Amino acid sequence: MKKIGLLGCGAIGTQIALAIDSGKIPAKLTHVYDGSKEASAKLVEKLNSKPIIVENSHLLSSNPVDIIVEAASQDAVKDVSLSVLQNKKDLMIMSVGALLDESIYDILSDACKDFKKTIYLPSGAIAGLDGIKAVHDELDSLSITTTKHPRSLKGAKFFENSDIDLDSLDSKTEIFQGTAKQAVSLFPANINVAALLSLTGIGSENTKVVIVADPKTDKNTHHIEAKGSFGKMTFTIENFPDPNNPKTSRLAILSAIETLRKYCSDEIQIGT
Numbered sequence: 688m689k690k691i692g693l694l695g696c697g698a699i700g701t702q703i704a705l706a707i708d709s710g711k712i713p714a715k716l717t718h719v720y721d722g723s724k725e726a727s728a729k730l731v732e733k734l735n736s737k738p739i740i741v742e743n744s745h746l747l748s749s750n751p752v753d754i755i756v757e758a759a760s761q762d763a764v765k766d767v768s769l770s771v772l773q774n775k776k777d778l779m780i781m782s783v784g785a786l787l788d789e790s791i792y793d794i795l796s797d798a799c800k801d802f803k804k805t806i807y808l809p810s811g812a813i814a815g816l817d818g819i820k821a822v823h824d825e826l827d828s829l830s831i832t833t834t835k836h837p838r839s840l841k842g843a844k845f846f847e848n849s850d851i852d853l854d855s856l857d858s859k860t861e862i863f864q865g866t867a868k869q870a871v872s873l874f875p876a877n878i879n880v881a882a883l884l885s886l887t888g889i890g891s892e893n894t895k896v897v898i899v900a901d902p903k904t905d906k907n908t909h910h911i912e913a914k915g916s917f918g919k920m921t922f923t924i925e926n927f928p929d930p931n932n933p934k935t936s937r938l939a940i941l942s943a944i945e946t947l948r949k950y951c952s953d954e955i956q957i958g959t
């Protein structure tokens with residue numbers, strides 16, 4: 688049975704840990720770490736099979752685990768990813784925005800080859816990456832429009848230099864239009880899907896992102912359009928936010944659980 692170390696015990700980390708504990712993911716969660724001791728203790732309390740809480744994030748991969756699951760933050764990705772691979776462990780990353788920093792992407796990509804380990808990026812809160820992956824050599828344009836309730840956008844760096852008052856919006860309002868690269872640095876906790884899309888498709892400078900705040904919506908909606916010599920694809924995904932973290936969609940959690948289940952199972956693999 689595969690052994691898993693978990694970095695980040697928030698909305699996603701907790702649901703992954705519960706899926707392992709219930710047997711849905713056939714694995715053993717052996718070690719966990721969260722910058723907040725309260726968060727890791729609260730998670731461990733919920734589990735029947737108790738993992739060890741380690742004292743810092745680097746200690747996760749120095750233990751005999753097969754894979755480290757990151758569900759913490761872009762900073763956590765920047766801090767630990769290389770040492771995870773150097774310790775010859777696989778890595779699953781949820782805070783995908785960190786990889787739009789090209790130097791980090793290149794270093795990790797080389798490290799995967801050097802240490803013969805794999806980084807897994809689940810499809811997260813979107814669908815259709817299988818199709819976009821298949822046609823990426825024939826793509827001319829790729830765009831994503833993300834619509835969320837204003838409370839799901841709160842705290843983003845973008846608002847430090849903006850006059851928009853999210854609390855006073857009474858109708859659907861376009862907040863941002865730019866490239867995936869810009870969106871990921873201005874909305875780091877919200878727009879991992881744009882990062883995933885651009886890494887799969889035509890790069891972060893060429894992927895167009897629009898962010899809309901809608902005070903009347905109860906969903907996180909992503910509309911994706913891809914065009915090229917292959918034809919055209921459009922996907923609209925209407926996600927319910929996770930009750931514990933409205934910035935995170937339920938689908939992102941389910942997608943992480945499915946990626947990990949697949950990693951831990953010997954079975955027929957369906958899909959591109």
Ligand SMILES: NC(=O)c1ccc[n+]([C@@H]2O[C@H](COP(=O)([O-])OP(=O)(O)OC[C@H]3O[C@@H](n4cnc5c(N)ncnc54)[C@H](O)[C@@H]3O)[C@@H](O)[C@H]2O)c1
Nearest residue numbers: 695697698699722758759760763781782811812879935939
């Ligand atoms: N790929 C996707 O589609 C997708 C979707 C949703 C969220 N995410 C990303 O996944 C990550 C986790 O999301 P969540 O909803 O569980 O967030 P959350 O805020 O509920 O939980 C994050 C946890 O990680 C801990 N943490 C943060 N930085 C840390 C660090 N450097 N070291 C150790 N612990 C740290 C926090 O204390 C917190 O307990 C976020 O970065 C989020 O942006 C990705």
